[in-house]
Amino acid sequence: MEGYRLFLALLASALLLGFLSVLFALVWVFQYREGLSWDGAEAEFNWHPVLIITGFVFIQGIAIIVYRLPWTWKCSKLLMKFIHAGLNTIAMILAIVSLVAVFDFHNAKNIPNMYSLHSWIGLTAVILYSLQLVLGFAVFLLPFAPVSLRASLMPIHIYSGLLIFVTVIATAFMGFTEKLLFALKNYKASPPEGIFVNILGLLILIFGALVLWMATRPQWKRPPEQNSKLQQPNGGTEDSAMTDCSKAEKADVEFNSEAAARKRNLKLDETGQRSTM
Amino acid sequence: MEGYRLFLALLASALLLGFLSVLFALVWVFQYREGLSWDGAEAEFNWHPVLIITGFVFIQGIAIIVYRLPWTWKCSKLLMKFIHAGLNTIAMILAIVSLVAVFDFHNAKNIPNMYSLHSWIGLTAVILYSLQLVLGFAVFLLPFAPVSLRASLMPIHIYSGLLIFVTVIATAFMGFTEKLLFALKNYKASPPEGIFVNILGLLILIFGALVLWMATRPQWKRPPEQNSKLQQPNGGTEDSAMTDCSKAEKADVEFNSEAAARKRNLKLDETGQRSTM
Numbered sequence: 001m002e003g004y005r006l007f008l009a010l011l012a013s014a015l016l017l018g019f020l021s022v023l024f025a026l027v028w029v030f031q032y033r034e035g036l037s038w039d040g041a042e043a044e045f046n047w048h049p050v051l052i053i054t055g056f057v058f059i060q061g062i063a064i065i066v067y068r069l070p071w072t073w074k075c076s077k078l079l080m081k082f083i084h085a086g087l088n089t090i091a092m093i094l095a096i097v098s099l100v101a102v103f104d105f106h107n108a109k110n111i112p113n114m115y116s117l118h119s120w121i122g123l124t125a126v127i128l129y130s131l132q133l134v135l136g137f138a139v140f141l142l143p144f145a146p147v148s149l150r151a152s153l154m155p156i157h158i159y160s161g162l163l164i165f166v167t168v169i170a171t172a173f174m175g176f177t178e179k180l181l182f183a184l185k186n187y188k189a190s191p192p193e194g195i196f197v198n199i200l201g202l203l204i205l206i207f208g209a210l211v212l213w214m215a216t217r218p219q220w221k222r223p224p225e226q227n228s229k230l231q232q233p234n235g236g237t238e239d240s241a242m243t244d245c246s247k248a249e250k251a252d253v254e255f256n257s258e259a260a261a262r263k264r265n266l267k268l269d270e271t272g273q274r275s276t277m
Numbered sequence: 278m279e280g281y282r283l284f285l286a287l288l289a290s291a292l293l294l295g296f297l298s299v300l301f302a303l304v305w306v307f308q309y310r311e312g313l314s315w316d317g318a319e320a321e322f323n324w325h326p327v328l329i330i331t332g333f334v335f336i337q338g339i340a341i342i343v344y345r346l347p348w349t350w351k352c353s354k355l356l357m358k359f360i361h362a363g364l365n366t367i368a369m370i371l372a373i374v375s376l377v378a379v380f381d382f383h384n385a386k387n388i389p390n391m392y393s394l395h396s397w398i399g400l401t402a403v404i405l406y407s408l409q410l411v412l413g414f415a416v417f418l419l420p421f422a423p424v425s426l427r428a429s430l431m432p433i434h435i436y437s438g439l440l441i442f443v444t445v446i447a448t449a450f451m452g453f454t455e456k457l458l459f460a461l462k463n464y465k466a467s468p469p470e471g472i473f474v475n476i477l478g479l480l481i482l483i484f485g486a487l488v489l490w491m492a493t494r495p496q497w498k499r500p501p502e503q504n505s506k507l508q509q510p511n512g513g514t515e516d517s518a519m520t521d522c523s524k525a526e527k528a529d530v531e532f533n534s535e536a537a538a539r540k541r542n543l544k545l546d547e548t549g550q551r552s553t554m
Contacts, residue, residue: 115467117453117478124482159493163486170447176394177454190392201394205401209440216436 001070002219010210011069017207018058024200025053032193033183038101040108047101049175055094056129056168057204061211063087064161067222068214075245077225081141088133095126118174125167132160162215169208176201278347279496287487288346294484295335301477302330309470310460315378317385324378326452332371333406333445334481338488340364341442344499345491352522354502358418365410372403395451402444409437439489446485453478 001007029035029046036050037043066072066084106113113119139145139153176197180187187194214220278284306312306323313327314320343349343361383390390396416422416430453474457464464471491497 112465112467115465115471117450117457117475120475121450121478121482124479155494159490163489166443166447167482170443170450173394173398173447173451174454177451178458180394181455181458188389188392190389194392198394198397201398202401205398205444212440213436217432 003217004070007068007070007214007220010214011065014061014065014207014210014214017203017210018061021200021203021207022050022054022058024196024203025050028193028197028200032196038104040104042105044101044108045105048098048105049172049179051094051098051101052168052172052175053200053204055091055098056125057172057207059087059091059094060165060168061207063091064165064211065214068220070220072245073222077222079245080222085133085137085141088129088136092129092133095129099123099126116174116178118171118178121167121174122171125164125171128160129164129168132157132164162212165211166208169204172204173201280494281347284345284347284491284497287491288342291338291342291484291487291491294480294487295338298477298480298484299327299331299335301473301480302327305470305474305477309473315381317381319382321378321385322382325375325382326449326456328371328375328378329445329449329452330477330481332368332375333402334449334484336364336368336371337442337445338484340368341438341488342491345497347497349522350499354499356522357499362410362414362418365406365413369406369410372406376400376403393451393455395448395455398444398451399448402441402448405437406441406445409434409441439492442488443485446481449481450478 029043029050033046034041034043036046038047063084066087067080072080072083103113105111114123135153136157139150140157180194180197184191184194306320306327310323311318311320313323315324340361343364344357349357349360380390382388391400412430413434416427417434457471457474461468461471
């Protein structure tokens, strides 16, 4: 893999920033706010930023770049699709729970829902994300879609995924702005909580920028399936690729009777994906 | 050009949304706010959203896709670089004036500067945009940079440009949120101004999404320079390409003694650009 060390450095930075963002969200709600509970009060609202940052920012970001981790290139594409879909499903569930928390809190406090730009764009992102997940599952995971449909939808799938990801981050920034203006009477005097959440915003901005860079470098794209077992990130031999992941792939093939047909389709599938990444 | 009609439809939609966004910004400040003036009061602040949306969103968006307009493919790359750099310079000037307006307003009213996430990320975007402009001018417009440097910096230039563009839009969303929460005591009751500015946010979101789609389709990339005179979007002949733009190109070549050397470099230059767009 070209620029393997740089990739590792960027991945480590992204993981660090992602973990730090989740940690900052937890410190925010426990140190500066009312903590977490499910009682219709502020501590229920606090699940909203924690779950959005954990699921809709961090896990979604990892789901976007999971195909690009070079040590997964020896795993079957099908296995990686399951991991990609699984991470996005977890992110989706966390996002929905976080929406329930905020609607529940609003309803308990008689605060209107859906009046802000944050809510309009946030709900749009959640709806588009659900569509993306259902369509992605139907077209790329289930074995029924013709190869030509997969090839023509892949650039749209990739574009929509990245667009939703940046839209979610923009929505989180609006959410921080709203919460700080509602909760801090002295936000303009730069109190510690204001500075802390601003730094959280910067962490997420850099995390997002790293994910976008890693996800769009053509030299870091997963190689076409037919060569994947021969390609090792560290230049190793085919023998050294025979790890648990290869065994998992064999199990996949035995388990899924559609896998062989799907493998025949992968070359064109890859072509579709290559067109934009 | 593959998908010429679709490109035209998306371009027309983007232009319409861009114009509508500027119009909405003007209606916002004249219909719902204090209009425009330069007196240290609210009407001076109002230059901030108007100039950011006009320059930093709309004009920057057009500057990003200007190479992709197929009727410019008969123009020299050098001419298009001047147009790209010129539009970005106009956007930069409008952004700086809009910052002066808001700092001036804050200072006149004794409101602190730089306390919000909006201001932190917004100033970061302006600084990165200035760096991008200066570096882009030095490397891609001035004739001194070696071809290898151009080729290696082009993917970074494209990535940074798109990243700054989405960051600016995210910052505008935070700005809308701040202004509506400061100015509208009844924002939660969805007053007409709140709804109006939320719609402005959606217009900008869709404008940004269209620009990103047009800027990242490989089939809509400007063809390599050596063939550009032969390529016509409507499938016309080389003769029909001899328009004012071709004459302008000839004038370029006569005017600029570096143009010939630059033309020899263009193939590698294009290769660098192709790697990410």
